[in-house]
Amino acid sequence: MQDQYKINIRDMSFFIEKKQIIYDLNLDIRTNEILSIFGPAGSGITTLLRALNRLNELIPGARIEGDILLDGKSVYRKEVVLTELRRKIGMVFDVPTPLPMSIFDNIAYGARLKGEKNKKVLSDIVERALKEAALWDEVKNRLKTSALALSGGQQQRLCIARVLALEPEVILLDRPCSGLDPISTAKIEDSLTQLKERFTIILAPHNLQQAGRVSDYVAFMLMGELIETGKNDDIFANPKDQRTSDYITGRFG
Amino acid sequence: MRVKPKTTELIAKILIWSAAIFVLAVLSFIIIYILYRGLPMISWSFLTEIPRNMGRDGGIASPIVGTIMVTAVAIALAVPLGIGTAFYLAEYTKESGITRVIRFSAESLAGIPSIVYGLFGFIFFVIYLNLGWSVLAGGLTLAVMILPTVIRTSEEAIRAVPQSYREVSFSLGGTKWQTIIKAVFPSAIQGISNGIILGVGRCVAETAAIMLTAGGALRMATSLFSPTRTMAVHFYILAREGISMSNAYGTAALLIILIFIINVVSNALVNRFMAKNR
Numbered sequence: 027m028q029d030q031y032k033i034n035i036r037d038m039s040f041f042i043e044k045k046q047i048i049y050d051l052n053l054d055i056r057t058n059e060i061l062s063i064f065g066p067a068g069s070g071i072t073t074l075l076r077a078l079n080r081l082n083e084l085i086p087g088a089r090i091e092g093d094i095l096l097d098g099k100s101v102y103r104k105e106v107v108l109t110e111l112r113r114k115i116g117m118v119f120d121v122p123t124p125l126p127m128s129i130f131d132n133i134a135y136g137a138r139l140k141g142e143k144n145k146k147v148l149s150d151i152v153e154r155a156l157k158e159a160a161l162w163d164e165v166k167n168r169l170k171t172s173a174l175a176l177s178g179g180q181q182q183r184l185c186i187a188r189v190l191a192l193e194p195e196v197i198l199l200d201r202p203c204s205g206l207d208p209i210s211t212a213k214i215e216d217s218l219t220q221l222k223e224r225f226t227i228i229l230a231p232h233n234l235q236q237a238g239r240v241s242d243y244v245a246f247m248l249m250g251e252l253i254e255t256g257k258n259d260d261i262f263a264n265p266k267d268q269r270t271s272d273y274i275t276g277r278f279g
Numbered sequence: 280m281r282v283k284p285k286t287t288e289l290i291a292k293i294l295i296w297s298a299a300i301f302v303l304a305v306l307s308f309i310i311i312y313i314l315y316r317g318l319p320m321i322s323w324s325f326l327t328e329i330p331r332n333m334g335r336d337g338g339i340a341s342p343i344v345g346t347i348m349v350t351a352v353a354i355a356l357a358v359p360l361g362i363g364t365a366f367y368l369a370e371y372t373k374e375s376g377i378t379r380v381i382r383f384s385a386e387s388l389a390g391i392p393s394i395v396y397g398l399f400g401f402i403f404f405v406i407y408l409n410l411g412w413s414v415l416a417g418g419l420t421l422a423v424m425i426l427p428t429v430i431r432t433s434e435e436a437i438r439a440v441p442q443s444y445r446e447v448s449f450s451l452g453g454t455k456w457q458t459i460i461k462a463v464f465p466s467a468i469q470g471i472s473n474g475i476i477l478g479v480g481r482c483v484a485e486t487a488a489i490m491l492t493a494g495g496a497l498r499m500a501t502s503l504f505s506p507t508r509t510m511a512v513h514f515y516i517l518a519r520e521g522i523s524m525s526n527a528y529g530t531a532a533l534l535i536i537l538i539f540i541i542n543v544v545s546n547a548l549v550n551r552f553m554a555k556n557r
Contacts, residue, residue, distance in 0.1 A: 081446060081449060109452040109453065112449065125444055188451065192451060
Protein backbone atom coordinates (compact mmCIF):
# COMPACT_ATOMS: atom_id res chain seq x y z
CA MET A 27 0.00 0.00 0.00
CA GLN A 28 1.19 3.47 -0.88
CA ASP A 29 1.99 5.62 2.13
CA GLN A 30 -0.14 8.73 2.50
CA TYR A 31 1.95 11.75 3.32
CA LYS A 32 0.45 14.75 5.08
CA ILE A 33 3.59 16.83 5.26
CA ASN A 34 6.77 16.81 3.20
CA ILE A 35 9.75 18.80 4.35
CA ARG A 36 12.14 19.47 1.49
CA ASP A 37 15.77 20.57 1.90
CA MET A 38 14.76 22.79 4.75
CA SER A 39 17.32 25.03 6.42
CA PHE A 40 16.53 27.57 9.06
CA PHE A 41 18.48 30.62 10.19
CA ILE A 42 18.11 33.27 12.85
CA GLU A 43 20.23 36.20 11.67
CA LYS A 44 23.44 34.42 10.64
CA LYS A 45 23.08 31.46 12.96
CA GLN A 46 21.92 28.26 11.29
CA ILE A 47 19.52 26.24 13.41
CA ILE A 48 18.42 23.51 10.99
CA TYR A 49 20.57 21.98 8.24
CA ASP A 50 19.09 20.77 4.97
CA LEU A 51 16.35 18.66 6.48
CA ASN A 52 14.17 16.23 4.52
CA LEU A 53 11.31 14.47 6.25
CA ASP A 54 8.01 12.98 5.12
CA ILE A 55 5.24 12.72 7.65
CA ARG A 56 2.45 10.19 7.19
CA THR A 57 -1.23 10.93 7.60
CA ASN A 58 -2.92 9.77 10.80
CA GLU A 59 0.25 8.57 12.45
CA ILE A 60 2.17 9.81 15.43
CA LEU A 61 5.69 10.89 14.58
CA SER A 62 8.02 11.58 17.47
CA ILE A 63 11.01 13.78 16.79
CA PHE A 64 13.53 13.31 19.56
CA GLY A 65 17.01 14.49 20.32
CA PRO A 66 18.95 16.40 22.94
CA ALA A 67 17.90 19.92 23.86
CA GLY A 68 19.05 22.48 21.33
CA SER A 69 18.73 20.12 18.36
CA GLY A 70 16.29 22.41 16.58
CA ILE A 71 13.18 20.33 17.23
CA THR A 72 11.10 23.22 18.55
CA THR A 73 12.27 25.32 15.63
CA LEU A 74 11.25 22.58 13.22
CA LEU A 75 7.77 22.32 14.75
CA ARG A 76 7.36 26.07 14.65
CA ALA A 77 8.42 26.18 11.03
CA LEU A 78 5.41 24.00 10.17
CA ASN A 79 2.82 26.49 11.42
CA ARG A 80 5.11 29.42 10.62
CA LEU A 81 5.18 30.60 14.20
CA ASN A 82 8.92 31.15 13.79
CA GLU A 83 8.08 34.26 11.88
CA LEU A 84 7.52 36.05 15.17
CA ILE A 85 11.27 35.85 15.78
CA PRO A 86 13.10 38.85 14.36
CA GLY A 87 15.70 37.82 11.79
CA ALA A 88 14.24 34.37 11.11
CA ARG A 89 14.79 33.03 7.60
CA ILE A 90 13.92 29.72 5.99
CA GLU A 91 15.27 27.95 2.92
CA GLY A 92 13.79 24.93 1.19
CA ASP A 93 10.11 24.16 1.44
CA ILE A 94 7.43 22.56 3.57
CA LEU A 95 4.43 20.99 1.83
CA LEU A 96 1.07 20.40 3.47
CA ASP A 97 -1.07 18.08 1.32
CA GLY A 98 1.43 18.64 -1.45
CA LYS A 99 1.22 22.42 -1.39
CA SER A 100 3.82 24.75 0.07
CA VAL A 101 2.87 26.44 3.31
CA TYR A 102 5.23 29.24 2.30
CA ARG A 103 3.29 30.14 -0.85
CA LYS A 104 2.30 33.78 -1.16
CA GLU A 105 -1.42 33.06 -1.20
CA VAL A 106 -1.35 31.09 2.06
CA VAL A 107 -3.47 32.82 4.69
CA LEU A 108 -1.51 32.48 7.92
CA THR A 109 -4.55 32.34 10.17
CA GLU A 110 -6.03 29.47 8.13
CA LEU A 111 -2.73 27.61 8.08
CA ARG A 112 -2.46 27.85 11.85
CA ARG A 113 -5.99 26.58 12.27
CA LYS A 114 -5.05 23.56 10.16
CA ILE A 115 -1.82 22.97 12.07
CA GLY A 116 -2.58 23.33 15.76
CA MET A 117 0.13 23.59 18.37
CA VAL A 118 0.53 22.66 22.03
CA PHE A 119 3.45 24.30 23.81
CA ASP A 120 5.96 22.85 26.24
CA VAL A 121 4.61 24.70 29.25
CA PRO A 122 0.85 24.79 29.76
CA THR A 123 -0.29 28.17 28.47
CA PRO A 124 -3.88 28.83 29.47
CA LEU A 125 -4.86 32.39 28.68
CA PRO A 126 -6.02 34.40 31.72
CA MET A 127 -9.70 33.81 31.12
CA SER A 128 -12.30 31.18 31.92
CA ILE A 129 -12.03 27.56 30.85
CA PHE A 130 -14.90 28.10 28.42
CA ASP A 131 -13.35 31.20 26.92
CA ASN A 132 -10.01 29.45 26.48
CA ILE A 133 -11.54 26.63 24.45
CA ALA A 134 -13.83 28.95 22.51
CA TYR A 135 -10.95 31.33 21.76
CA GLY A 136 -10.13 29.94 18.32
CA ALA A 137 -13.75 29.69 17.20
CA ARG A 138 -14.41 33.23 18.34
CA LEU A 139 -11.40 34.47 16.39
CA LYS A 140 -13.03 32.98 13.33
CA GLY A 141 -16.13 35.03 14.10
CA GLU A 142 -18.36 32.39 15.70
CA LYS A 143 -20.77 34.13 18.08
CA ASN A 144 -23.62 31.66 18.46
CA LYS A 145 -23.67 30.48 22.08
CA LYS A 146 -25.07 27.06 21.27
CA VAL A 147 -22.43 26.38 18.63
CA LEU A 148 -19.69 27.58 20.95
CA SER A 149 -20.80 25.46 23.87
CA ASP A 150 -21.04 22.42 21.57
CA ILE A 151 -17.49 23.04 20.41
CA VAL A 152 -16.26 23.44 23.98
CA GLU A 153 -17.97 20.28 25.20
CA ARG A 154 -16.74 18.17 22.29
CA ALA A 155 -13.16 19.43 22.60
CA LEU A 156 -13.03 18.91 26.35
CA LYS A 157 -14.40 15.38 25.97
CA GLU A 158 -11.81 14.53 23.33
CA ALA A 159 -9.06 15.80 25.60
CA ALA A 160 -10.47 13.75 28.50
CA LEU A 161 -11.01 16.83 30.62
CA TRP A 162 -14.79 17.24 30.41
CA ASP A 163 -15.72 15.28 33.53
CA GLU A 164 -13.27 17.21 35.68
CA VAL A 165 -14.35 20.69 34.63
CA LYS A 166 -17.91 20.48 33.32
CA ASN A 167 -19.32 22.13 36.45
CA ARG A 168 -16.90 25.04 36.47
CA LEU A 169 -16.48 26.11 32.88
CA LYS A 170 -16.86 29.75 33.89
CA THR A 171 -14.01 29.65 36.39
CA SER A 172 -10.48 30.69 35.58
CA ALA A 173 -8.34 28.31 33.60
CA LEU A 174 -5.38 29.42 35.68
CA ALA A 175 -6.84 27.65 38.71
CA LEU A 176 -6.48 24.22 37.06
CA SER A 177 -3.61 21.90 37.91
CA GLY A 178 -0.66 21.68 35.53
CA GLY A 179 -1.90 18.45 33.94
CA GLN A 180 -5.40 19.83 33.54
CA GLN A 181 -4.01 23.02 32.06
CA GLN A 182 -2.09 21.06 29.45
CA ARG A 183 -5.16 18.99 28.54
CA LEU A 184 -7.03 22.29 28.31
CA CYS A 185 -4.42 23.44 25.80
CA ILE A 186 -4.90 20.23 23.84
CA ALA A 187 -8.66 20.72 23.94
CA ARG A 188 -8.19 24.29 22.77
CA VAL A 189 -6.31 23.01 19.74
CA LEU A 190 -8.87 20.25 19.08
CA ALA A 191 -11.61 22.86 19.10
CA LEU A 192 -10.05 24.31 15.95
CA GLU A 193 -10.68 20.99 14.18
CA PRO A 194 -7.14 20.99 12.84
CA GLU A 195 -5.62 18.41 10.51
CA VAL A 196 -2.20 18.32 12.12
CA ILE A 197 -1.33 18.72 15.79
CA LEU A 198 2.14 19.74 16.89
CA LEU A 199 3.04 18.93 20.47
CA ASP A 200 6.26 20.46 21.74
CA ARG A 201 7.28 18.44 24.83
CA PRO A 202 3.72 18.64 26.12
CA CYS A 203 4.45 16.62 29.26
CA SER A 204 7.70 18.23 30.31
CA GLY A 205 6.45 19.64 33.59
CA LEU A 206 3.82 17.05 34.37
CA ASP A 207 3.51 14.18 36.80
CA PRO A 208 3.38 10.58 35.50
CA ILE A 209 -0.38 10.26 35.90
CA SER A 210 -1.13 13.40 33.94
CA THR A 211 1.40 12.26 31.35
CA ALA A 212 -0.35 8.91 31.01
CA LYS A 213 -3.69 10.65 30.51
CA ILE A 214 -2.29 12.82 27.78
CA GLU A 215 -0.59 9.90 26.05
CA ASP A 216 -3.88 8.00 26.14
CA SER A 217 -5.70 10.80 24.42
CA LEU A 218 -2.94 11.06 21.81
CA THR A 219 -3.29 7.45 20.75
CA GLN A 220 -7.03 7.96 20.36
CA LEU A 221 -6.64 11.21 18.51
CA LYS A 222 -4.30 9.88 15.83
CA GLU A 223 -7.21 8.21 14.09
CA ARG A 224 -8.35 11.63 13.01
CA PHE A 225 -5.26 13.76 13.13
CA THR A 226 -1.67 13.68 12.05
CA ILE A 227 0.35 14.16 15.20
CA ILE A 228 3.92 15.40 15.46
CA LEU A 229 5.33 15.08 18.93
CA ALA A 230 8.51 16.26 20.54
CA PRO A 231 8.56 13.71 23.37
CA HIS A 232 10.05 14.72 26.69
CA ASN A 233 12.01 11.49 26.87
CA LEU A 234 12.77 8.37 24.86
CA GLN A 235 10.33 6.22 26.82
CA GLN A 236 7.50 8.48 25.74
CA ALA A 237 8.62 8.29 22.12
CA GLY A 238 8.67 4.52 22.43
CA ARG A 239 5.23 4.35 24.05
CA VAL A 240 3.16 6.49 21.74
CA SER A 241 4.79 6.82 18.34
CA ASP A 242 4.32 4.97 15.08
CA TYR A 243 7.35 6.60 13.54
CA VAL A 244 10.30 8.31 15.13
CA ALA A 245 12.95 10.69 13.90
CA PHE A 246 16.23 11.53 15.60
CA MET A 247 17.64 15.03 15.39
CA LEU A 248 21.04 16.21 16.53
CA MET A 249 22.54 19.70 16.25
CA GLY A 250 19.98 20.79 13.68
CA GLU A 251 20.39 17.73 11.48
CA LEU A 252 17.98 14.88 10.93
CA ILE A 253 20.09 11.81 11.61
CA GLU A 254 17.67 9.01 11.08
CA THR A 255 13.99 8.27 10.75
CA GLY A 256 11.90 5.16 10.54
CA LYS A 257 9.35 2.95 12.25
CA ASN A 258 9.34 3.13 16.03
CA ASP A 259 10.46 -0.47 16.59
CA ASP A 260 13.09 -0.41 13.86
CA ILE A 261 14.89 2.64 15.16
CA PHE A 262 14.93 1.56 18.76
CA ALA A 263 15.87 -2.05 17.95
CA ASN A 264 18.29 -1.51 15.06
CA PRO A 265 19.46 2.05 14.72
CA LYS A 266 21.47 2.37 11.53
CA ASP A 267 23.45 5.40 12.54
CA GLN A 268 26.07 5.21 15.27
CA ARG A 269 24.93 8.54 16.75
CA THR A 270 21.35 7.32 17.08
CA SER A 271 22.47 4.18 18.80
CA ASP A 272 24.77 6.16 21.10
CA TYR A 273 21.89 8.46 22.04
CA ILE A 274 19.27 5.80 22.69
CA THR A 275 21.66 3.67 24.67
CA GLY A 276 22.40 6.71 26.80
CA ARG A 277 26.01 7.20 25.81
CA PHE A 278 25.37 10.94 25.51
CA GLY A 279 22.56 13.44 25.68
CA MET B 280 33.80 42.52 66.95
CA ARG B 281 31.50 40.26 65.00
CA VAL B 282 27.82 40.98 65.23
CA LYS B 283 25.63 37.98 65.79
CA PRO B 284 23.30 37.22 62.86
CA LYS B 285 20.35 37.54 65.21
CA THR B 286 21.42 41.04 66.21
CA THR B 287 21.79 42.03 62.55
CA GLU B 288 18.30 40.75 61.91
CA LEU B 289 16.94 42.77 64.80
CA ILE B 290 18.69 45.98 63.73
CA ALA B 291 17.50 45.55 60.14
CA LYS B 292 13.97 44.95 61.31
CA ILE B 293 13.99 48.06 63.48
CA LEU B 294 15.43 50.23 60.70
CA ILE B 295 12.95 48.99 58.11
CA TRP B 296 9.98 49.31 60.42
CA SER B 297 10.92 52.78 61.57
CA ALA B 298 11.37 53.95 57.96
CA ALA B 299 7.92 52.68 57.10
CA ILE B 300 6.33 54.13 60.20
CA PHE B 301 8.03 57.50 59.67
CA VAL B 302 6.75 57.77 56.09
CA LEU B 303 3.29 56.65 57.10
CA ALA B 304 3.25 59.17 59.95
CA VAL B 305 4.26 62.10 57.75
CA LEU B 306 1.71 61.19 55.07
CA SER B 307 -1.13 60.68 57.46
CA PHE B 308 -0.25 63.86 59.34
CA ILE B 309 -0.55 65.89 56.13
CA ILE B 310 -3.80 64.26 55.11
CA ILE B 311 -5.36 64.38 58.55
CA TYR B 312 -4.33 68.01 59.07
CA ILE B 313 -5.83 69.12 55.76
CA LEU B 314 -9.01 67.17 56.35
CA TYR B 315 -9.19 68.54 59.90
CA ARG B 316 -8.92 72.11 58.67
CA GLY B 317 -10.93 71.61 55.49
CA LEU B 318 -13.74 69.17 56.21
CA PRO B 319 -15.74 71.58 58.43
CA MET B 320 -15.85 73.95 55.44
CA ILE B 321 -17.46 71.43 53.13
CA SER B 322 -21.20 71.80 53.00
CA TRP B 323 -23.89 71.57 50.38
CA SER B 324 -23.64 75.26 49.60
CA PHE B 325 -19.83 75.05 49.42
CA LEU B 326 -20.21 72.39 46.72
CA THR B 327 -23.00 74.04 44.74
CA GLU B 328 -22.38 77.77 44.93
CA ILE B 329 -20.16 79.83 42.70
CA PRO B 330 -17.35 81.72 44.49
CA ARG B 331 -18.23 85.28 45.44
CA ASN B 332 -15.98 88.10 46.52
CA MET B 333 -12.90 86.55 44.83
CA GLY B 334 -13.59 83.34 46.71
CA ARG B 335 -13.90 84.82 50.16
CA ASP B 336 -17.56 83.81 50.20
CA GLY B 337 -19.69 81.36 48.31
CA GLY B 338 -18.65 77.86 47.28
CA ILE B 339 -16.40 76.27 44.75
CA ALA B 340 -18.87 74.86 42.24
CA SER B 341 -17.20 76.43 39.22
CA PRO B 342 -13.66 75.25 40.10
CA ILE B 343 -15.06 71.74 40.61
CA VAL B 344 -16.69 71.79 37.17
CA GLY B 345 -13.56 73.37 35.68
CA THR B 346 -11.36 70.63 37.16
CA ILE B 347 -13.56 67.91 35.75
CA MET B 348 -13.80 69.52 32.31
CA VAL B 349 -10.10 70.21 31.91
CA THR B 350 -9.17 66.73 33.16
CA ALA B 351 -11.73 65.08 30.90
CA VAL B 352 -10.35 66.87 27.83
CA ALA B 353 -6.80 65.91 28.75
CA ILE B 354 -7.65 62.25 29.40
CA ALA B 355 -9.84 61.95 26.31
CA LEU B 356 -6.89 63.04 24.18
CA ALA B 357 -3.91 61.58 26.01
CA VAL B 358 -5.25 58.10 26.72
CA PRO B 359 -6.04 56.93 23.17
CA LEU B 360 -2.90 58.59 21.77
CA GLY B 361 -0.73 57.26 24.58
CA ILE B 362 -2.03 53.70 24.46
CA GLY B 363 -1.79 53.72 20.66
CA THR B 364 1.82 54.87 20.81
CA ALA B 365 2.60 52.30 23.47
CA PHE B 366 1.18 49.48 21.34
CA TYR B 367 3.11 50.79 18.36
CA LEU B 368 6.34 50.76 20.34
CA ALA B 369 5.75 47.40 21.99
CA GLU B 370 4.03 45.39 19.26
CA TYR B 371 4.27 46.95 15.83
CA THR B 372 7.85 47.92 15.44
CA LYS B 373 11.30 46.55 16.00
CA GLU B 374 13.83 48.39 18.10
CA SER B 375 15.23 51.00 15.77
CA GLY B 376 16.35 54.60 15.58
CA ILE B 377 12.74 55.78 15.48
CA THR B 378 11.59 53.87 18.55
CA ARG B 379 14.61 55.08 20.48
CA VAL B 380 13.86 58.67 19.49
CA ILE B 381 10.21 58.29 20.55
CA ARG B 382 11.12 56.68 23.83
CA PHE B 383 13.89 59.18 24.56
CA SER B 384 11.58 62.12 23.81
CA ALA B 385 8.87 60.67 26.01
CA GLU B 386 11.27 60.18 28.88
CA SER B 387 12.71 63.66 28.54
CA LEU B 388 9.23 65.19 28.32
CA ALA B 389 8.19 63.38 31.48
CA GLY B 390 10.87 65.21 33.45
CA ILE B 391 10.12 68.76 32.31
CA PRO B 392 8.60 71.10 34.93
CA SER B 393 4.91 71.75 34.34
CA ILE B 394 5.43 75.52 34.08
CA VAL B 395 7.29 74.86 30.83
CA TYR B 396 4.27 73.02 29.48
CA GLY B 397 2.19 75.94 30.67
CA LEU B 398 4.35 78.37 28.76
CA PHE B 399 4.21 76.19 25.66
CA GLY B 400 0.44 75.88 25.96
CA PHE B 401 0.11 79.64 26.43
CA ILE B 402 2.18 80.45 23.36
CA PHE B 403 0.85 77.68 21.11
CA PHE B 404 -2.74 76.95 22.10
CA VAL B 405 -3.79 80.22 23.72
CA ILE B 406 -2.09 82.68 21.39
CA TYR B 407 -1.04 80.98 18.16
CA LEU B 408 -4.14 78.79 17.76
CA ASN B 409 -6.15 81.65 19.25
CA LEU B 410 -8.05 79.43 21.70
CA GLY B 411 -7.73 82.06 24.39
CA TRP B 412 -7.72 81.13 28.06
CA SER B 413 -10.10 78.20 27.87
CA VAL B 414 -10.97 74.71 29.02
CA LEU B 415 -9.76 73.43 25.66
CA ALA B 416 -6.36 75.14 25.82
CA GLY B 417 -5.88 73.89 29.39
CA GLY B 418 -6.96 70.36 28.51
CA LEU B 419 -4.70 70.24 25.45
CA THR B 420 -1.74 71.43 27.50
CA LEU B 421 -2.37 68.85 30.20
CA ALA B 422 -2.78 66.17 27.53
CA VAL B 423 0.69 66.99 26.19
CA MET B 424 2.00 66.98 29.73
CA ILE B 425 0.67 63.56 30.77
CA LEU B 426 1.19 61.87 27.42
CA PRO B 427 4.73 60.69 28.26
CA THR B 428 3.54 59.12 31.52
CA VAL B 429 0.70 57.30 29.78
CA ILE B 430 2.99 56.06 27.01
CA ARG B 431 5.68 54.84 29.37
CA THR B 432 3.45 53.03 31.85
CA SER B 433 1.34 51.51 29.07
CA GLU B 434 4.37 50.30 27.17
CA GLU B 435 5.79 48.70 30.29
CA ALA B 436 2.46 47.02 30.99
CA ILE B 437 2.24 45.69 27.42
CA ARG B 438 5.81 44.40 27.49
CA ALA B 439 5.10 42.63 30.77
CA VAL B 440 2.45 40.44 29.11
CA PRO B 441 4.02 36.99 28.66
CA GLN B 442 5.13 36.28 25.11
CA SER B 443 3.38 32.90 25.39
CA TYR B 444 -0.03 34.64 25.34
CA ARG B 445 0.83 36.10 21.94
CA GLU B 446 2.16 32.79 20.66
CA VAL B 447 -0.96 30.96 21.80
CA SER B 448 -3.23 33.49 20.17
CA PHE B 449 -1.29 33.39 16.89
CA SER B 450 -1.14 29.60 16.96
CA LEU B 451 -4.93 29.46 17.31
CA GLY B 452 -5.33 31.41 14.11
CA GLY B 453 -5.42 34.92 15.51
CA THR B 454 -4.45 37.94 13.48
CA LYS B 455 -2.15 40.50 15.02
CA TRP B 456 -5.05 42.80 15.81
CA GLN B 457 -7.13 40.03 17.40
CA THR B 458 -4.12 38.94 19.42
CA ILE B 459 -3.56 42.43 20.75
CA ILE B 460 -7.21 43.05 21.58
CA LYS B 461 -8.07 39.65 23.03
CA ALA B 462 -4.86 38.31 24.51
CA VAL B 463 -2.52 41.21 25.22
CA PHE B 464 -4.76 44.12 26.16
CA PRO B 465 -6.79 42.36 28.89
CA SER B 466 -3.58 41.35 30.62
CA ALA B 467 -2.04 44.78 30.30
CA ILE B 468 -5.10 46.73 31.39
CA GLN B 469 -4.14 46.90 35.05
CA GLY B 470 -0.80 48.51 34.30
CA ILE B 471 -2.31 50.78 31.67
CA SER B 472 -5.00 51.98 34.05
CA ASN B 473 -2.35 52.71 36.68
CA GLY B 474 -0.74 55.03 34.14
CA ILE B 475 -4.09 56.69 33.45
CA ILE B 476 -4.75 57.19 37.16
CA LEU B 477 -1.32 58.78 37.52
CA GLY B 478 -2.22 61.05 34.62
CA VAL B 479 -5.57 61.99 36.16
CA GLY B 480 -3.82 62.74 39.42
CA ARG B 481 -1.36 65.05 37.70
CA CYS B 482 -4.18 66.82 35.84
CA VAL B 483 -6.24 67.36 38.96
CA ALA B 484 -3.23 68.61 40.91
CA GLU B 485 -1.75 70.83 38.21
CA THR B 486 -1.59 74.54 38.94
CA ALA B 487 1.04 76.45 36.98
CA ALA B 488 0.19 75.07 33.54
CA ILE B 489 -3.53 75.66 34.09
CA MET B 490 -3.14 79.25 35.19
CA LEU B 491 -1.30 80.03 31.98
CA THR B 492 -3.72 78.23 29.68
CA ALA B 493 -7.18 78.07 31.22
CA GLY B 494 -6.99 81.38 33.04
CA GLY B 495 -8.51 81.90 36.42
CA ALA B 496 -12.12 82.83 35.76
CA LEU B 497 -14.47 82.35 38.69
CA ARG B 498 -17.64 82.02 36.71
CA MET B 499 -19.04 78.69 35.62
CA ALA B 500 -17.53 77.32 32.42
CA THR B 501 -20.25 76.71 29.87
CA SER B 502 -18.28 75.38 26.91
CA LEU B 503 -14.85 74.16 25.92
CA PHE B 504 -13.99 77.73 25.02
CA SER B 505 -14.85 79.28 28.36
CA PRO B 506 -12.02 80.29 30.63
CA THR B 507 -12.08 78.52 33.96
CA ARG B 508 -10.05 77.74 37.03
CA THR B 509 -9.48 74.35 38.55
CA MET B 510 -9.63 73.50 42.23
CA ALA B 511 -5.85 73.45 42.49
CA VAL B 512 -5.62 76.92 40.96
CA HIS B 513 -8.44 78.17 43.15
CA PHE B 514 -6.70 76.82 46.22
CA TYR B 515 -3.41 78.38 45.17
CA ILE B 516 -4.93 81.80 44.62
CA LEU B 517 -6.93 81.73 47.85
CA ALA B 518 -3.85 80.85 49.85
CA ARG B 519 -1.30 82.94 47.91
CA GLU B 520 -3.35 86.13 47.98
CA GLY B 521 -4.47 85.51 51.54
CA ILE B 522 -8.11 85.68 50.50
CA SER B 523 -9.48 82.92 52.68
CA MET B 524 -7.40 80.23 54.31
CA SER B 525 -10.45 78.34 55.47
CA ASN B 526 -11.88 78.14 51.96
CA ALA B 527 -8.42 77.13 50.72
CA TYR B 528 -8.37 74.24 53.16
CA GLY B 529 -11.90 73.31 52.18
CA THR B 530 -10.82 73.14 48.54
CA ALA B 531 -7.72 71.14 49.42
CA ALA B 532 -9.74 68.66 51.45
CA LEU B 533 -12.15 68.20 48.59
CA LEU B 534 -9.21 67.72 46.20
CA ILE B 535 -7.87 64.92 48.40
CA ILE B 536 -11.29 63.31 48.62
CA LEU B 537 -11.71 63.60 44.85
CA ILE B 538 -8.37 61.90 44.14
CA PHE B 539 -9.23 59.22 46.67
CA ILE B 540 -12.57 58.58 44.96
CA ILE B 541 -10.94 58.45 41.51
CA ASN B 542 -8.46 55.85 42.78
CA VAL B 543 -11.08 53.70 44.45
CA VAL B 544 -13.51 53.81 41.54
CA SER B 545 -10.94 53.06 38.85
CA ASN B 546 -9.45 50.24 40.90
CA ALA B 547 -12.90 48.77 41.39
CA LEU B 548 -13.59 48.99 37.64
CA VAL B 549 -10.31 47.29 36.77
CA ASN B 550 -10.85 44.60 39.39
CA ARG B 551 -14.31 43.87 38.05
CA PHE B 552 -12.89 43.62 34.56
CA MET B 553 -10.08 41.35 35.76
CA ALA B 554 -12.50 39.16 37.71
CA LYS B 555 -14.48 38.63 34.54
CA ASN B 556 -11.32 37.58 32.72
CA ARG B 557 -9.70 35.44 35.35
